[in-house]
Amino acid sequence: MPSNLLRSQLTNLFISASSRSSFTHTHPLTRLEIFAALITKSRTQKMKLFFATLLLCSLLLSSSFLEPAMAQSGFCSNKCKSRCAKAAVQDRCMKYCGICCEQCKCVPSGTYGNKHECACYRDKRNSKGKPKCP
Structure with a gap:
């Protein structure tokens, strides 16, 4: 369904085309072609809007999936800064x-060792069997 702007454009085109009688008589399909051109223009605008919306949604979703992986609590962030200094x-x-x-x-406290303070931290291993936690 054409919007109000398109309707007004169509009305203006039809009025101007019908006022020129030679135009209407020599080109009987012109009104239909004008209407088709306006509808096609409307469809391309809708497709552009659709793809822009789709891109925005995909960016928002991807950032929300990445956020939990990068987020750390204040406790862990502070402790790890001192551990990795x-x-x-x-x-x-x-x-x-x-x-x-x-x-x-x-x-564990300090920058190295002291893993006896945190057994879980000490016992974590990677896939190769080496200590996972620094």
Whole structure:
């Protein structure tokens, strides 16, 4: 269904076309072609709007799926910053420390060792059998 703007455009085109009698008599399909052109224009605008909306929704959904993986509690964030202060690879240390802290609810004190303070943290292993938590 054409919008009000399209209706007014159609009305104006029909009035101007019918006022020129030679135009109407020599080109009987022109009104139909004008109407088809306006409808096609409307459809392309709707498709552009649809794809823009689809893109926006996909961006919002992807960011909401990534957020839980990157989110850490204030407790874990602070503890892991102090634990990884002297680490050679900061981002990797923070990532695995954060994972272990969220699961174990504790982080050993200091920058190295002291894993006896948190048994869960100490016992976590990766797929190769090596300690997962820094």
